[in-house]
Amino acid sequence: MTAVTPFRVEVPDADLEDLRARLRRTRWPEPETVTGWEQGVPLAYLRDLCAYWADGYSWRAAEARLNSFAQFRTELDGLGVHFLHVRSPHEGALPLLMTHGWPGSVLEFLDVLGPLTDPTAHGGAAADAFHVVCPSLPGYGFSDRPAEPGWGVERIADAWITLMSRLGYQRYAAQGHDWGTSISTLVAQRDPRHVTGIHLVPPLAPPDPATFDDLTEGERVALAALEHAKEWEDGYSVQQATRPQTIGYGLVDSPAALCAWLVEKFRSWSDRESALGRDESPDDPESVISRDELLDNVTLYWLTGTGASAARLYWESIRRIGEWMTESTGETVDVPTGCSVFPGEVPRPSRRWAARRYTDIRYWHEPARGGHFAALEQPGLFVDEVRACFRALGR
Numbered sequence: 001m002t003a004v005t006p007f008r009v010e011v012p013d014a015d016l017e018d019l020r021a022r023l024r025r026t027r028w029p030e031p032e033t034v035t036g037w038e039q040g041v042p043l044a045y046l047r048d049l050c051a052y053w054a055d056g057y058s059w060r061a062a063e064a065r066l067n068s069f070a071q072f073r074t075e076l077d078g079l080g081v082h083f084l085h086v087r088s089p090h091e092g093a094l095p096l097l098m099t100h101g102w103p104g105s106v107l108e109f110l111d112v113l114g115p116l117t118d119p120t121a122h123g124g125a126a127a128d129a130f131h132v133v134c135p136s137l138p139g140y141g142f143s144d145r146p147a148e149p150g151w152g153v154e155r156i157a158d159a160w161i162t163l164m165s166r167l168g169y170q171r172y173a174a175q176g177h178d179w180g181t182s183i184s185t186l187v188a189q190r191d192p193r194h195v196t197g198i199h200l201v202p203p204l205a206p207p208d209p210a211t212f213d214d215l216t217e218g219e220r221v222a223l224a225a226l227e228h229a230k231e232w233e234d235g236y237s238v239q240q241a242t243r244p245q246t247i248g249y250g251l252v253d254s255p256a257a258l259c260a261w262l263v264e265k266f267r268s269w270s271d272r273e274s275a276l277g278r279d280e281s282p283d284d285p286e287s288v289i290s291r292d293e294l295l296d297n298v299t300l301y302w303l304t305g306t307g308a309s310a311a312r313l314y315w316e317s318i319r320r321i322g323e324w325m326t327e328s329t330g331e332t333v334d335v336p337t338g339c340s341v342f343p344g345e346v347p348r349p350s351r352r353w354a355a356r357r358y359t360d361i362r363y364w365h366e367p368a369r370g371g372h373f374a375a376l377e378q379p380g381l382f383v384d385e386v387r388a389c390f391r392a393l394g395r
Contacts, residue, residue: 001075002074002075002166003074003075004072004073004074004166004167005072005073005074006070006071006072007071007072007073007082007142008067008071009063009066009067009071009142010063011059011063011303015303016059016303019053019054019255019299019302019303020054020055022254022255023050023051023053023054023255023256024054026050026254026255026256028043028047028256029043030043031043031044036283037264037267037283040260040264041260041263041264041267045284046256046259046260046263049259049263049291049294049295050255050256050259052291052295053255053259053295053298053299057291057292057295057299059296059299059303061292062107062292062296062299062300065110066106066107066110069084069086069110069113070084070085070086070087071083071084071085071142072084072085073142073143074163074166076159076162076163077155077158077159077162079138079143079144079146079151079159080143080144081135081136081138081143081144081159081163082106082135082136082141082142082143083106083133083134083135083136083163084106084109084113084132084133084134084135085131085132085133085134085167086113086117086131086132086134087117087131088117088118088129088130088131088132089117089118089129090118090119090120090126090129092127092129093117093129093130093131094129094130094131094171094172094173094196094390094395095130095131095133095164095167095169095171095172095173096116096130096131096132096133096172096173096174096175096386096390097133097134097135097160097163097164097172097173097174097175097184097187098132098133098134098174098175098176098180099134099135099137099160099174099175099176099179099180099183099184100134100136100137100140100176100177100178100179100180101137101176101177101178101179101180101181102140102178102179102310102311102313102314103261103262103265103266103297103301103310104178104297104373104376105136105140105141105297105300105301106134106135106136106141107293107296107297107300108297108373108375108376109132109134109375111375111376111379112375112379112382112383112386113132113134115379115380115383116129116130116132116383116386117129117130117131117132119387122383124383124387127395128387128390128391130173130386130390131169133163133164133167133169133172135160135163137156137179137310137313138151138156138159138309138313139151139306139309139310139312139313140304140306140309140310141300141304141306142304145305145306145309146309146312149316150316151312151313151316152313152316152317152320153179153182153183153186153313153316153317153320153321154186154317156179156183157183157186157187157190158190160174160183160187161187161190161191161194164194165194169194170194171194171196172194172195172196173195173196173197173198173199173390173393173395174187174188174195174198174199175198175199175200175201175386176198176199176200176201177200177201177202177372177373177374177375178372179313179317181200181201181202181203181204182204182317182320182321182324184198184199184200185198185200185203185204185333188333188335188337189331189333189335192334192335195335196335196336196393196394196395197335197336197337197338197362197389197390197393197394198333198335198336198337198338199337199338199339199340199363199385199386199389199390200337200338200339200340201339201340201341201342201345201374201382201385202339202340202341202342202345202347202348202349203337203339203341203349203354203357203358204321204324204325204347204349204357205324205325205349205353205354205356205357205358206324206325206326206327206328206349206353206357207219207222207223207226207326207349207353208328208352208353208356211350211352211353216350218348218350218366219350219353221348222347222348222349222350225346225347225348226346226347229346233268233346236261236264236265237314237318239311240311240312240313240314240315240318241314241315241318241319242315244308244311244312244314244315245308245312247261247308247311248307248308248309248311248312249308250307251301251307251308251311252305252307252308255298255302258298258301258302258307259295259298261307262297262298262301263285263294263298266285266289266294266297266373267284267285269344269345269346269371269372269373270285270288270289270344270371270372270373270377271288271342271343271344271369271370271371271377271378272284272285272287272288272344272371273343273344274288274343274344274369274370274377274378288371288377289373289376289377293376324357325347328356328357331357332357332358332359333357333358333359334359334360335360336360336362336393336394337358337360337361337362337363337393338361338362338363338364338388338389338390338392338393339351339354339358339361339363339364339365339389340365340366340367340374340385340389341364341365341366341367342366342367342369342370342371342372342374342378343366343367343368343369343370343371344370344371344372344377345370345371345372345374346372351364362392362393363388363389363392363393365385365388365389367381367385369381370382
């Protein structure tokens with residue numbers, strides 16, 4: 001029950017050939033009736049991407065990258081969980097629990113694992129070293145898919161606390177974005193004796209009505225972005241929060257449907273404005289995240305059959321997350337906290353809004369570039385933020 005066993009990714013050739021065959025048999029709809037992405041992923045873009053997925057992309061490269069890091073599985077609260085555990089060569093490294101979100105995976109962190117665990121080999125100082133533990137959420141990647149309800153963010157946080165104890169870490173920090181923001185926050189609230197601090201990208205905190213008569217320009221922009229997201233971007237969340245099983249049939253049976261469902265969010269939530277001046281169009285997600293990186297993540301969801309199980313986390317927990325984003329619940333987070341608010345992110349709370357929930361903010365920075373997938377979009381900046389945060393928190 002408590003065994004930690006080594007794990008390697010070894011996808012059978014037959015699974016990859018089945019994927020290619022399904023892509024080649026895709027039944028396509030007619031084109032959108034507008035120009036651009038207003039109605040969703042444009043037909044021409046998706047057909048081109050899926051053609052490359054079928055005949056140009058290689059999953060084996062991503063598989064080899066994953067297998068270059070130490071991977072394991074263990075049972076937590078009755079569920080098998082996959083995780084990366086990359087130890088630093090530096091004595092005194094701080095254990096760091098990193099949690100991904102949807103529509104991402106542990107693949108988002110591959111470019112930052114080296115600099116975080118071995119900073120002297122990447123232009124940093126040994127004092128900034130971390131032992132990194134990066135689990136795949138239940139129902140995601142190579143973790144098991146829950147067969148019963150109840151695997152919400154609270155239960156995941158408790159499982160992560162057990163994982164860190166099982167690995168022998170009595171003192172550790174937590175870092176996360178998307179679902180990882182809430183899970184890292186809950187880990188800190190539930191295990192304050194062992195958690196030295198947390199780094200959130202970004203923190204989840206509601207706008208403060210008491211500031212509405214004296215809003216900063218940044219706060220006005222943040223409120224407008226929340227309204228835009230509610231009207232134009234949140235359809236995926238409503239579907240996954242209410243009927244994840246219904247959308248799940250398409251996500252598990254059709255690679256083209258899965259690709260459109262996930263890639264739309266990589267495009268919407270990334271910082272495409274930073275791509276202005278590049279050769280690629282800033283309207284294209286590949287102006288920020290490479291085509292192979294997009295397909296690495298989509299292929300992981302496909303090969304593990306986790307389109308439906310990943311969506312169910314919204315059914316379990318998005319209402320709770322919505323409360324933390326829009327309502328003052330009175331709950332506080334009292335561990336030392338650092339926050340990085342990237343410009344392409346939604347939500348983007350101000351520091352004074354966040355301080356009502358997080359009572360000990362010791363680091364706050366708003367980088368010039370980056371979006372929701374900061375570790376993937378801007379790995380160098382992300383590493384700088386993590387290092388600076390935990391320096392400020394006293395490690």
